[in-house]
Amino acid sequence: MEDKSAVGEAQISPIYNVNERPPLGMSIALGIQHVLAMFVGNITPVIIITGLLGFGIEDKTFLIQCCLVVAGIVSLVQANPIGPVGAKLPVIMGTSFTFVPTSIAIGKQFGYAAILGASFIGGIFETVLGAFLKHLKKYFPPLVTGTVLLTIGLSLIPTGINYFAGGVGASDFGSLSNLALGTLVLVVVLVLNQYTKGVTSISSILIAIIVGYLVAIPMGKVSFAPVAEAGWLTIPVPMKYGMSFHWSAILAMLVCYIVTTVESVGAINGITHGGAGREATEKEVSGGIICDGLGSTFAALFNTLPNTTFNQNVGIIAFSGVMSRFVVTCGAVFLILAGLFPKLGAVIAVMPPSVLGGAGVVMFSMVAATGIKMIGSQGLDQRNLLIVAVSLGLGLGLGSVPEALSQLPESAQLIFGSSGIVVACLAALILNIIFPQSKEGM
Secondary structure (H helix, E strand, O other): OOOHHHOOOOOOOOOEOOOOOOOHHHHHHHHHHHHHHHHHHHHHHHHHHHHHOOOOHHHHHHHHHHHHHHHHHHHHHHHOOEOOEOOOOOOOEEEOHHHHHHHHHHHHHHOHHHHHHHHHHHHHHHHHHHHOHHHHHHHOOHHHHHHHHHHHHHHHHHHHHHHHOOOOOOOOOOOHHHHHHHHHHHHHHHHHHHHOOOHHHHOHHHHHHHHHHHHHOOOOOOOOHHHHHOOOOOOOOOOOOOOOOOHHHHHHHHHHHHHHHHHHHHHHHHHHHHHHOOOOOHHHHHHHHHHHHHHHHHHHHOOOOOEEEOOHHHHHHHHHOEOOHHHHHHHHHHHHHHHHOHHHHHHHHOOOHHHHHHHHHHHHHHHHHHHHHHHHOOOOOHHHHHHHHHHHHHHHHHHHOHHHHOOOOHHHHHHHOOOHHHHHHHHHHHHHHHOOOOHHHO
């Protein structure tokens, strides 16, 4: 049945729709393509936080494996709902960067257990938001979610370029070899997507990454020592680090959960807009947010940080035209296996950053482009243009120059100065509420 919200929008015919099943071999390949897009981003937040808190290599390795298993399980539920939990869309979940600055502050003051305690409560809070989303939906029109998605895409692009050049902190950052490797991957993606058909076109990102990986080996950019050192089997143990609850930590975390809820609404709509040219249904969005919340609570029980809908993968769906949730199911199973069998995860972890960067430039830009498409679906009258302009200006501006908030209390700096996404999200929400609708849009 056609979604009424999609009336008047340009419809897209995906190569594989939500409930269609590509051949198993293709599904596995496309699922791995999703995993490669989010793998580094999924484990990086834990690496950053545990490094600053002085965790040893054994604890870091254990927590990375927890990240992978949790992301796989929650992605499975998103694609294959359990009752009202799950969007029934090709949603890939992963550890959210939105929570990193706040988690660092909580961890330094109260310890890692306080991060998990605040995350646990915050996940319940987001679950409640998801359950009542039909009453809140009017605050999340495509104008707001599209602006947030556009901000996310634009914020991700510098990350893609950093990967492209070899990864921040690399001794050969910006070297000709790194730029050549990234360019090779980018060219392969574009050529396969635009000049071939069938499986090579829709899996162009995966093929390009494999080509880049293989070329990087004789260039001396891949060390398989971590693969040899990785264990064969790791079983995640719940509550290994315990939980503690502090009101200040919980309140700071709840702000992050409000922001990530809007991000996830934007990402879910980004999937349906990019893949099928329609707005997500109320059931899809509500189920997706409930799963986000419960998934984050589940993540806290298994020692790791909150999960959220990964925006990188929105770009893959828009780029490949494959909306099949069976593909994401295969990717989720691969994530779980990578978490249980560290050697498998290590094979991906040693991939040179410039290889991922070559594909990331396309994927992250597609996220921004999908946001533009969503904004355009509501019309660009003076009111809407002003909301987008101010939200982007404040969000990207303060995200680029966080020193502008240096005179604010530390807690406010952590919330508003750590990410332009937070500011853009709040600005779009507030302005959309207080600015009167034009008669044409009523």
